[in-house]
Amino acid sequence: MANIGIVGATGMVGRNFLKVMEERDFPVDKLYLFASSKSEGTVINFKNDEYIVEELKEDSFDRPMDMVLFSAGGNISKKYAPIAKEKGIVVIDNSSAWRMEDWVPLIVPEVNPEEINNHKGIIANPNCSTIQSVIPLKPLDNKYRLKRVVFSTYQSVSGSGVGGLKDLEKGLSQPFNEKYPHPIAFNVIPHIDDFLENGYTKEEIKMIEETKKILNNKDIKITATTVRVPVKYGHAVSANIELENNFELKDIYQLFNNFPGIEVLDDPWNNVYPMPILAEGKDKVYVGRIRRDFSLENGLNIWIVADNIRKGAATNTIQIAELLLKK
Numbered sequence: 001m002a003n004i005g006i007v008g009a010t011g012m013v014g015r016n017f018l019k020v021m022e023e024r025d026f027p028v029d030k031l032y033l034f035a036s037s038k039s040e041g042t043v044i045n046f047k048n049d050e051y052i053v054e055e056l057k058e059d060s061f062d063r064p065m066d067m068v069l070f071s072a073g074g075n076i077s078k079k080y081a082p083i084a085k086e087k088g089i090v091v092i093d094n095s096s097a098w099r100m101e102d103w104v105p106l107i108v109p110e111v112n113p114e115e116i117n118n119h120k121g122i123i124a125n126p127n128c129s130t131i132q133s134v135i136p137l138k139p140l141d142n143k144y145r146l147k148r149v150v151f152s153t154y155q156s157v158s159g160s161g162v163g164g165l166k167d168l169e170k171g172l173s174q175p176f177n178e179k180y181p182h183p184i185a186f187n188v189i190p191h192i193d194d195f196l197e198n199g200y201t202k203e204e205i206k207m208i209e210e211t212k213k214i215l216n217n218k219d220i221k222i223t224a225t226t227v228r229v230p231v232k233y234g235h236a237v238s239a240n241i242e243l244e245n246n247f248e249l250k251d252i253y254q255l256f257n258n259f260p261g262i263e264v265l266d267d268p269w270n271n272v273y274p275m276p277i278l279a280e281g282k283d284k285v286y287v288g289r290i291r292r293d294f295s296l297e298n299g300l301n302i303w304i305v306a307d308n309i310r311k312g313a314a315t316n317t318i319q320i321a322e323l324l325l326k327k
Contacts, residue, residue, distance in 0.1 A: 001029035003065045008072030009033035009053055010042050016314035017069055018046050034060055061087045069317055085121035092123045092320050099124040106213050109319040110261040111138045116323040128312030129153050130210040132304050133237050135285045139255040141215055145244035151207055151224035154236040159308050168230055184230050192226040234276025235308040243298040256287050266290050274305035283315045
């Protein structure tokens with residue numbers, strides 16, 4: 001049994017932390033829920049008990065907690081995660097605040113669970129699109145060695161939180177954009193997070209750098225274009241892959257079928273392929289449209305879909321917490 005704190009408990013991911021913990025029967029002894037002052041006093045049900053949300057303060061961690069799960073944005077994590085760490089509480093952070101720090105493990109349990117042994121009080125949960133992408137990339141890198149990857153993403157509005165959902169839902173009846181720079185309904189926006197001087201967005205750089213860190217392979221050449229699409233839940237990624245070594249497609253299918261967390265949906269002649277509507281509410285990473293790229297030697301195309309709020313955030317975090325408990 002563990003004493004658990006959740007920061008951002010009233011948010012979309014925070015509420016899914018609790019949902020996934022219930023589904024997986026995570027062994028909780030004492031549970032502490034934190035959010036901003038405007039959510040203080042909110043009552044949340046967990047395992048048939050009611051819990052009152054507290055305002056997050058610097059003394060919030062002056063109680064016996066084994067771990068605290070953060071999903072309240074990078075600024076909150078930067079300020080409060082070190083406070084929890086100093087109290088001896090292990091932090092699992094869902095923001096981008098700590099991911100690229102050399103001393104902070106960046107973990108996808110199907111890919112690099114051994115990194116749980118290297119934590120120094122803070123563990124980072126990767127970017128949602130990165131999580132679903134590295135799972136099928138891992139067995140490919142193990143057997144054939146990745147040479148180059150081109151990511152093109154199709155990311156749902158829930159990746160922007162309730163503001164993204166509001167833009168889509170309101171925009172279906174009239175032109176509306178509050179969260180995004182342009183209307184998202186009936187549109188596609190090639191712009192996720194801020195643009196950098198090099199023309200890439202922060203989201204694109206996250207995918208590039210996090211993939212290398214998680215796979216522990218800095219030699220992979222990676223580029224990315226991340227795009228927001230008018231879908232509520234579920235991100236899709238087209239990955240164009242160049243491998244160092246030759247392969248047979250039947251072996252690629254076998255690799256994916258045998259790798260934890262992957263479900264292959266690949267019968268396009270019968271209209272079977274991964275789609276966000278199929279992934280919503282599920283924890284698997286779905287892979288399909290598996291085919292050779294004839295334009296280059298050892299080229300492969302795959303299509304990857306997962307629920308960005310579940311496996312891309314909440315479920316991956318709870319899986320990390322389960323690794324901690326085993327340790």
